[in-house]
Amino acid sequence: MSLRHAILTLLETEPASGYDIIRHFKQSLGYFWNAKHQQVYQELRRLSDEGWLLCSEQAQSDKPDRKVYSISPSGRAELRRWLAEPAPPNKINDALLVKLYAGALAEPDNLRAELARHRATHRATLDSLQEIERQYLALEPQEQARQRLPYLTLRRGILGEQAWLAWAEEVEAELAARAGQPHAEPVGK
Structure with missing residues (x-):
């Protein structure tokens, strides 16, 4: 599984900021998928560049504008394509x-x-x-x-x-x- 598909999966349920996505990783997906702060933001940028995400900005009073991401129709199509593929067995390095x-x-x-x-x-x-x-x-x-x-x-x-x-x-x-x-x-x- 790639980080991009984990992010698309999270955004399929509701729009979220990068901070929200990281929080979801820690609370919801953290027991089977981990991502570092920097990785999430880099992947959000790539997904946006590929047209798989939409981004809107929300003004905040004493902070920079908050970017809120949602999945685009082409992102949803990619997620469905990925869901149809067989998942490889998990391998561990311990x-x-x-x-x-x-x-x-x-x-x-x-x-x-x-x-x-x-x-x-x-x-x-x-x-x-x-x-x-x-x-x-x-x-x-x-x-x-x-x-x-x-x-x-x-x-x-x-x-x-x-x-x-x-x-x-x-x-x-x-x-x-x-x-x-x-x-x-x-x-x-």
Whole structure:
């Protein structure tokens, strides 16, 4: 998936400024797609140049005018074209997995500390996703039905974080055994 299609997807639902789009990435799409501030603004410029976005300016009292983007008919056509294409399987590059693969060369305590840092991050992400899920489950049934597909992307994130934390328990047990120390209690339990 390209950043441009993620932006077109967000703008399909409602017009937004660059700031709004970045906020959506952090709140809505951040558990499966990330983009840096600068990347979003560069891509907005490209999409506008290609005619896939429309831009209007809103005056602000003590700030520069706010640019609000919306998807153009040709942008909507591009989004539909992209949606019809098969998506390639996701591939990962994970430095922690490389370190574990070469773990026989490392100190078990160093690997345990690294794993603990990652576990804390994944636990925090899971907590955040579960809070979004609670908000979804509190919606009226009609709104839940309208938001069902975005909710299913959220469920993928939740299940992925739960699986990662379960896997980390297996790794922790092995690292504890290698260090000759008892297995530590899982983070967040």
